[in-house]
Amino acid sequence: MTPKRKSPVEDIGRRARRREKARDDPGASPLRGLGVFGMIGWSVAVPTVGGAFLGLWLDRHMPQAFNWTIALILGGVALGSFIAWAWVSKEANDNGSEHDDD
Secondary structure, X not given: OOOOOOOHHHHHHHHHHHHHHHHHOOOOOOOHHHHHHHHHHXXXXXXXXXXXXXXXXXXXXXXXXXXXXXXXXXXXXXXXXXXXXXXXXXXXXXXXXXXXXX
């Protein structure tokens, strides 16, 4: 069986709808990727650096058998990674729901 061919009028109408949709919703800017990259970087860097400073202060004022700085740097990396993962997951879900009309 051969597939049913669409008439030229249907084809033109489909193309016109696609062009109108592309014009009305051009999509994300190419610069948005830099913003995402920056957001992920900051969400990991801030807790990590904060943990390092807090760890240095705790090492001076409350010495323990373990090193507070290393422990809190690792904690900051873990927290920052979780924040970045949650943000990327939310963005992926938001963007996926916008393009379900295709």
